[in-house]
Amino acid sequence: xxxxxxxxxxxxxxxxxxxxxxxxxxxxxxxxxxxxxxxxxxxxxxxxxxxxxxxxxxxxxxxxxxxxxxxxxxxxxxxxxxxxxxxxxxxxxxxxxxxxxxxxxxxxxxxxxxxxxxxxxxxxxxxxxxxxxxxxxxxxxxxxxxxxxxxxxxxxxxxxxxxxxxxxxxxxxxxxxxxxxxxxxxxxxxxxxxxxxxxxxxxxxxxxxxxxxxxxxxxxxxxxxxxxxxxxxxxxxxxxxxxxx
Amino acid sequence: xxxxxxxxxxxxxxxxxxxxxxxxxxxxxxxxxxxxxxxxxxxxxxxxxxxxxxxxxxxxxxxxxxxxxxxxxxxxxxxxxxxxxxxxxxxxxxxxxxxxxxxxxxxxxxxxxxxxxxxxxxxxxxxxxxxxxxxxxxxxxxxxxxxxxxxxxxxxxxxxxxxxxxxxxxxxxxxxxxxxxxxxxxxxxxxxxxxxxx
Amino acid sequence: xxxxxxxxxxxxxxxxxxxxxxxxxxxxxxxxxxxxxxxxxxxxxxxxxxxxxxxxxxxxxxxxxxxxxxxxxxxxxxxxxxxxxxxxxxxxxxxxxxxxxxxxxxxxxxxxxxxxxxxxxxxxxxxxxxxxxxxxxxxxxxxxxxxxxxxxxxxxxxxxxxxxxxxxxxxxxxxxxxxxxxxxxxxxxxxxxxxxxxxxxxxxxxxxxxxxxxxxxxxxxxxxxxxxxxxxxx
Numbered sequence: 001x002x003x004x005x006x007x008x009x010x011x012x013x014x015x016x017x018x019x020x021x022x023x024x025x026x027x028x029x030x031x032x033x034x035x036x037x038x039x040x041x042x043x044x045x046x047x048x049x050x051x052x053x054x055x056x057x058x059x060x061x062x063x064x065x066x067x068x069x070x071x072x073x074x075x076x077x078x079x080x081x082x083x084x085x086x087x088x089x090x091x092x093x094x095x096x097x098x099x100x101x102x103x104x105x106x107x108x109x110x111x112x113x114x115x116x117x118x119x120x121x122x123x124x125x126x127x128x129x130x131x132x133x134x135x136x137x138x139x140x141x142x143x144x145x146x147x148x149x150x151x152x153x154x155x156x157x158x159x160x161x162x163x164x165x166x167x168x169x170x171x172x173x174x175x176x177x178x179x180x181x182x183x184x185x186x187x188x189x190x191x192x193x194x195x196x197x198x199x200x201x202x203x204x205x206x207x208x209x210x211x212x213x214x215x216x217x218x219x220x221x222x223x224x225x226x227x228x229x230x231x232x233x234x235x236x237x238x239x240x241x242x243x244x245x
Numbered sequence: 246x247x248x249x250x251x252x253x254x255x256x257x258x259x260x261x262x263x264x265x266x267x268x269x270x271x272x273x274x275x276x277x278x279x280x281x282x283x284x285x286x287x288x289x290x291x292x293x294x295x296x297x298x299x300x301x302x303x304x305x306x307x308x309x310x311x312x313x314x315x316x317x318x319x320x321x322x323x324x325x326x327x328x329x330x331x332x333x334x335x336x337x338x339x340x341x342x343x344x345x346x347x348x349x350x351x352x353x354x355x356x357x358x359x360x361x362x363x364x365x366x367x368x369x370x371x372x373x374x375x376x377x378x379x380x381x382x383x384x385x386x387x388x389x390x391x392x393x394x395x396x397x398x399x400x401x402x403x404x405x406x407x408x409x410x411x412x413x414x415x416x417x418x419x420x421x422x423x424x425x426x427x428x429x430x431x432x433x434x435x436x437x438x439x440x441x442x443x
Numbered sequence: 444x445x446x447x448x449x450x451x452x453x454x455x456x457x458x459x460x461x462x463x464x465x466x467x468x469x470x471x472x473x474x475x476x477x478x479x480x481x482x483x484x485x486x487x488x489x490x491x492x493x494x495x496x497x498x499x500x501x502x503x504x505x506x507x508x509x510x511x512x513x514x515x516x517x518x519x520x521x522x523x524x525x526x527x528x529x530x531x532x533x534x535x536x537x538x539x540x541x542x543x544x545x546x547x548x549x550x551x552x553x554x555x556x557x558x559x560x561x562x563x564x565x566x567x568x569x570x571x572x573x574x575x576x577x578x579x580x581x582x583x584x585x586x587x588x589x590x591x592x593x594x595x596x597x598x599x600x601x602x603x604x605x606x607x608x609x610x611x612x613x614x615x616x617x618x619x620x621x622x623x624x625x626x627x628x629x630x631x632x633x634x635x636x637x638x639x640x641x642x643x644x645x646x647x648x649x650x651x652x653x654x655x656x657x658x659x660x661x662x663x664x665x666x667x668x669x670x671x672x673x674x675x676x677x
Contacts, residue, residue: 082668134622134625135622137618137621137622138622140618141615141618141619141622144615144618144619145605145606145615145619148606148609148612148615149608149609149676150259150676151259151260151300151301151675151676152260153260153300153301153675154300154672154673154675154676155676157300157668157672157675158605158669158672158673158676161605161665161668161669161672162605162619164665165601165623165665166622166623168661169622169623169626172626172654172657173622173623173625173626176625176626176629176630176650177625177629179629179633180629180633292535295539296539297535297538297539297674298674298675299671299675300672300675301675311451311541312539314535314536314539316532316535317532318530318531318532318535319531319532320531320532320533320535320536321531322464322467322468322527322531322533323531324467324468324471324472325464325467325468325471329464329467332460333460333461333463333464334536335461335464335528335533335534335536335537335540335547336536336537336539336540337451337452337457337460337540337541337542337547338451338452338540338541339451339452340451340452362471382451383451
């Protein structure tokens with residue numbers, strides 16, 4: 001197993017491995033997305049109180065969940081890069097940041113779309129949405145910090161430090177915002193014990209969450225691949241790969 | 246035991262490789278000058294050998310004794326007096342008391358200036374305050390990047406004398422300079438032009 | 444003869460000397476001490492002008508106004524924290540010192556806090572009068588700002604250490620640390636709001652104190668790492 005992890009650090013090996021991974025992951029993810037979207041947006045029953053407008057949660061909740069998980073993935077990659085000086089972890093961290101930021105933005109926009117018919121305004125400062133907004137700033141900070149550094153190796157280290165600092169703070173931020181104002185519905189999915197939402201709405205939601213995780217992974221891998229190709233554009237293995245194409 | 250051992254050191258700046266395959270052994274009493282054209286990487290190598298740069302430096306560098314680095318910047322706070330600056334120097338290697346510091350300042354011909362804020366001194370005088378640390382530190386390895394800059398003739402003579410004295414008491418000095426070699430045969434040269442990465 | 448390699452001064456001594464060095468430099472430029480206070484004064488004045496002079500509404504918003512302005516003042520001074528050390532070469536020397544950079548940097552941050560955050564917290568009652576904060580909330584205001592400004596200075600120092608090698612990094616600094624300041628703002632202003640209602644402020648202040656302890660423990664590590672990274676960039 002260690003030799004597998006060791007091989008992941010080699011750009012040409014990782015490129016081939018990720019290529020075969022994405023080749024089936026991307027179609028599978030897209031298929032899951034289509035099935036989940038159709039199921040949630042069209043097939044699942046309407047909500048008792050909110051009617052059909054609740055359906056946006058099939059996009060809002062998965063994007064929010066994966067956006068938060070993505071920050072931890074980014075910080076973990078940064079930690080690996082800082083501690084073991086593995087360049088591939090740097091590349092993974094750089095690849096995850098814009099994807100996570102985009103997902104956070106999607107979560108915020110779909111949250112606003114949900115809010116308008118439900119509460120009457122495009123924006124409501126409830127705990128969850130506010131925490132999402134702060135998460136967006138955390139992501140943007142990492143992206144901006146990377147762009148601002150001239151020396152890109154130092155930039156990766158700086159972003160790793162920043163992501164780790166953010167990681168420590170995220171639970172504190174979430175809890176403090178929670179105590180500040182709780183208006184948003186309490187968490188309606190519990191993986192242990194009874195769920196508060198009906199099974200017919202839960203299953204498509206879980207499917208969409210899985211699909212979004214797949215989407216995140218595929219997007220990060222594709223980002224990493226293009227980053228590797230650009231950085232090693234003069235190397236023999238890249239010339240060979242593009243030549244074949 | 247050598248004071249400094251460097252093996253297969255490569256230095257890059259940004260993403261550009263500067264130097265490679267540098268190996269160096271510095272013994273007690275040796276004087277080394279790093280020479281080469283502008284931009285070849287003298288300062289970068291000096292910083293790497295002193296332990297400052299870590300990113301972009303590969304190879305093994307072992308310093309077996311305490312080092313002292315004086316670079317282009319003087320590391321002096323303009324609002325503080327020379328005595329305050331030296332006593333509270335950020336390198337934390339000044340153990341002397343105020344009298345010893347005052348004596349060191351007299352040695353660099355800044356006798357009456359103990360209580361004058363450094364910002365009021367000329368560039369040459371500030372340089373001399375920075376160099377006064379050589380008298381106050383116990384470090385054996387000196388890394389001096391262009392130490393003769395901004396010094397007048399008397400200042401240069403002072404520095405040469407103290408470098409010689411340091412070598413005699415078993416220390417070692419590495420320096421760079423744009424001015425012609427002044428130490429004659431005792432000095433060893435490391436010409437970096439031969440190690441430049443293309 | 445070459446001498447021993449033991450650090451020539453103890454860690455405590457080195458910490459104290461760096462503290463004194465920055466303390467003296469701060470005192471020697473009174474502008475750096477007065478600027479945050481003047482900023483606080485100016486911006487607090489803007490709120491009644493913008494919101495209208497109705498005393499009821501003002502005193503209701505006073506805790507939030509005072510805390511937000513304190514946060515902005517802290518952002519303003521954070522940018523200067525390691526800048527002069529970076530420019531004059533002191534940072535290089537600090538990295539070469541035989542003591543942990545985290546501890547030496549902490550000395551600088553604490554000296555900086557005494558001259559900025561502490562001063563602001565002690566002067567805050569004067570500004571509280573301008574926005575009509577009820578008198579009974581003043582002690583809690585001062586305590587919350589004392590604890591909170593220390594947190595804000597420590598977090599701001601992390602941001603400053605990360606951005607010191609970037610030209611015009613001031614806005615980037617604010618972007619980076621603004622999310623991290625949110626819990627401090629929430630707990631601090633909640634404490635003052637509770638004080639105006641005569642409720643239990645102890646739990647909010649205890650949370651603030653917990654943030655202070657967490658920052659004191661973890662921020663220096665991040666600051667030390669970030670300073671070395673910044674040196675590698677410049």
